Amino acid sequence: MSTTTKSAKIDRLAELTARNETASGASLWVEAFRRLRRSKMALIGAAIMAVFVVLAIVGPWIAPYSPTAQTWRDEVFVNRGEFVGPRGDNWLGLDHLGRDLFSRLLVGTRQTLLVGVVSTVLAFVVGAVIGGVSGAALAFGGRVGRQIDTVLMRLIDMMLALPSLLLAVSIAAVLGQSLTTVMIAVGVAQIPIFARLLRGSMLAQAGADYVLAARSLGVRRRRIVLAHVLPNSLGPLIVQSTLALATAIIEAAALSYLGLGNPDASQPEWGVMLAQAQRFFDQEPMMAVYPALGIIITSLGFTLLGEAMREALDPRLRS
């Protein structure tokens, strides 16, 4: 997809959701929630998300063993291709260092969620600042505002033109390996979507009658942006966050897989686990399958919920 169609699509989404929002006022959210409750997609997504979040919180306490203790290291011989599969004591078997896979998977939930949430929050905040400045400048800043918007949007479109994984890889390569790097790299890659979304949404709101009314009342520009336009423009971003979280989890795993992930071995994380298991894929494929399944199911859950929310807010976007 070319950048222009990509950004045009984001703009259209912003405009549609924004327009729909004011059309029926606050009741839109009530109605969207009602539609959401009837949607199987949303229910499945929400259920997966709930399980994931609960496990992320309680995982370390309910894990049967320490995720880092190499308790059974005498039983695994990588050189001779001797691995240990599922058994009574270790439900999912052992990893290449003789650690309990099930415990590692459980404890790794937290780290995985952390990477997803932190990078999404980063993308949301920075994207919202850029998009908000851009939208406000274009809608209320006159000629200078138009120029500010043009500069910012060129930047955003350039970022949008790069595939987000490529962007993340470049950032990770520059910053060096660490957990923070992963979060920054994955987050930055998602900034442009949030920025364009908020800008589009704000532009749609800026033309609404209630904003004209505020202007004709003599309300100051700053208050119009902060009290009227912005709060009514955030809806689409909240929906986007759910989708971004899914992408973030996958991209963090991809970075780990490419050897750009968190080098700290004391905290298991699904992406790192997957990357390590890759070396032994021929002998013990299941070692890779478990974290991969975890990543797929959780990101599927977030995606289902996000898409359902988007649809509930604007049924016209289906397809």
Add this chain to the structure above:
Amino acid sequence: MSLLELDDVKVHFPVKRGVLFDRTVGHVYAVDGVSLSVEAGQTYGLVGESGCGKTTLGRAVLRLTDITSGRVVFDGTDLAALPDEEMRRTRHRLQMVFQDPLGSLNPRQNIESILAEGMAAHGIGANREERRERIVEILRRVGLPAGALSRYPHEFSGGQRQRIGIARAIVLEPDLIICDEPVSALDVSIQAQVLNLLEELQDALGLTYLVIAHDLAVVRHISDRIGVMYLGSLVEEAPSDALYAEPRHPYTRALMSAVPVPDPEVEDNRERILLRGDLPSPANPPAGCRFHTRCPWRQPERCDTERPALTDLGDGHRVACHYAAEIADGTVQPIRDLAPPVLRDVPGVPAQAGGGEEPVPAAS
């Protein structure tokens, strides 16, 4: 002197096209040279079909849309020349009531916050309590319960929402209120109530109104003067009674003939004029008289080439038609094959639309 004077006001929107760079490929002549004046304490009714530029004109007066040329003089000051901050401080004197009552209220604000916002912006009322006192008083005036304060726009009916919009305007004690189709979104049964409220408030507060409508019936009773707009310009303007007694412009006559008369005998016998064709696009208005593509009285050459100016025919009755006098005394007759015939003295024959002709929309 008039409270509000428009002098040859034009609002042209550029039409942009282009992949990389926006090129201006033309203009929408939304408002194209309107001059009118509104006297203090009076009501000026502005009427015209959908898309003729009424809303744009209203917004241009309030500087919500930039004007391309011309002057908007309010109480002696040219608003277009005011610096931004001074304009903002003048805004409490000119207010607007919107066509879409719900869309013009922020769904996230409760009624108190909606009404207090303008007061705060202009430093009316020292504190929250003072403002609330005044808001309660205004709510009572527009017929809303004091309990409305903490409720949100979606909890009200259409008529109540429009009352909130009216309250928001009068709480600033304005001199002039522009009402942009204030009742067209409301049920017919509620329309009269809201119009009555507007009249009551005018008497009590000495307000001046510019009321916009697409329907002559709406402005008939409340207006002192009426202007009829067609494709961005005024085609006729007269004191309300004079306009109804004797519409001079062919377009006004057509509009008027679409308004039903309560008396059945008069209703059956009255003149009905059906206009052929659609409203031309304001991006590409016809040359000469803007109305010539649809005018049953159109005369060769002059109507197609020369644009008639709005000229005073006496008693403040202004008409923009080359042949207004001749049409009135019957020397110029409607051309029957160009437009459907004018039906006169044909009892019991209902207006029929056939062969691509359509009645003048009374409501659009």
